[in-house]
Amino acid sequence: MERVIKWLTGRGNNRHSGQPADTVVREVAFRPVLEGSTLMQTEERRRLVRMLADNSPLSQSVTEAWWLMPAQTMLERVQDCPAAWSGAYSSPGGFGDLSLGVAVRAVRLVRGMMLPPGATPEEQSAQAPGWVCAVFWAGLFHHLPWLAQVEGATQSGKIWYPGLHRPDGPWRVRPAKTARAPALTGQYMAAKLLPETGMLWLNQWPEASRCVLQFLSGERAGAGVLYGIIMQAREGAGVAIDGISDTTGSSSVNPILETQHTDNAPNLAHNAPVLLSSHIISANVSEPIESNEATYTPPQAAGEETAPGTEIPELPLLSSALQSALGGNEATEYGSDSENEKEDSEIKQGVNLLTVLDLMAKGEAPVLSAEQAAVVMKQEQTEDGKPAGDSEPSEGTVFLDWLRESVEAGKITVNESDSLMHMLSGFIFMISPDVFFRFISSQPENKYEKNKLQKNFESLGLHHSRNGKGLYSYHKYDSPDKSGQFTKLSGYMIKSDIILMKGRCLSDSIWLSPKRE
Secondary structure, X not given: OHHHHHHHHXXXXXXXXOOOHHHHHHHOOOEOOOOHHHHOOOHHHHHHHHHXXXXXXXXXXXXXXXXXXXXXXXXXHHOOOOOOOOOOOOOOOHHHHHHHHHHHHHHHHHOXXXXXXXXXXXXXXXXXXXXXHHHHHHHHHOOHHHHHHEEEEEOOOOEEOOOOOOOOOOEEEEEOOOOOOHHHHHHHHHHHHOOHHHHHHHOOOHHHHHHXXXXXXXXXXXXXXXXXXXXXXXXXXXXXXOOOOOOOOHHHOOHHHHHOOOOOOOOHHHOOOOOXXXXXXXXXOOOOOOOOOOOOOOOOOOOOOOOOOOOOOOOOOHHHHHHHHHOOOOOOOOOOHHHHHHXXXXXXXXXXXXXXXXXXXXXXXXXXXXXXXXXXXXOOEOOOOOEOOOOOOOHHHHHHHHHHHHHHHOOOOEOOOOOOEEEEOOEEEEEOOHHHHHHXXXXXXXXXXXXXXXXXXXXXXXXXXXXXXXOEEEEEEOOOOOOOOXXXXXXXXXXXXXXXXXXXXXXXXXXXXXXXX
């Protein structure tokens, strides 16, 4: 008892002298055990679920089974644990917020890439869903090794290992005196959370399977491009590369705890845990739960307040989580416009960097984004070398404008059996020459010639090209299961954001396949 009093006194020396003593008792109270479905109900996590649904190349049922179920199970096993002892994500629920946030950012990054590097566009398109899943699992479980430096205990005196199992009663945590082999512990935690059917499916692409397993085993640098994506997603989530360590360092454990360590350490359940930084009154962190009997109050975003009497509806079933997220209020679905524009800008910059580096390594020119293409169009020159100025736009530009307007108006469909355009791994596959003939037939002046129009479109440099090849071939099957008869199609691969409205994200077409019979 004397040792506990000394420890509490030591912690008190770091507090403001005017803080009431009874506040300490409330702050070290045990936290209630919550269901995984309840832990998914914070406004931020509901927003992340909506973003996952928008960016998933999988069906809703598969997204629930392979993405949302592992996330919900992980949250149930870590509860409201922090992701650090101080600084960013050290508040209650920080671990879940960081893990889900990095996973979502990583998925959005990879949707704009063609993986694996060096493969043909046909192979990359076929592997796209596998790489998106590999990146999601790596992002969701990337911080599990950090839990090896956490000691947990329940109110009944039993030891709780966050990440390995759900606590059997009210709990609290503190830094561990000795870490439990972080890499191996994290690998074991991830192995218990990975969906078995999903991993069996992923094994059809050995490189994607190898990268995610090597990353989760602790040999992260060997995961190549996947490692780079996760690190970039962490930075996008507001965490520097070395800002939150995945391994235990000497600075992770409270020095007062270290000096008091003995072979006969007192029962963890009878010791006060290390106070999280979120317990210190600050405008940048959420308020702690101060009572065992208190109902679940989701951690709020920085500077955000909840109106009195406001309740977040509980979604007891996993399928309800996705359906509710998709049906949310548009006005608050993705936060403020400025926040989302900043986030989109960061993600696009990351995608551009990785893509340009990949193309430069192969001696190729990068594909222009929609914004870059607009700049190029403004700088087009006439045949005599003078700026176009107020002259009429080129035929390629007119064609592109017509294509955008037709898609927005629904006159041209995407991903239907008879569509002229299909979504494939972040690119629009535009069937040629059909789409050019459709444009010509829609113009009353009948002044366009197909070959000249097509050449003018190619001169814009918007289509993906590799080794001088601008046209790609795919098989369009008569049935969505890609069986039976097929028709060979040729066309151009262009970035989806050149055609689709900003914020619109479609899943890959179920009618096309790069496989050759």
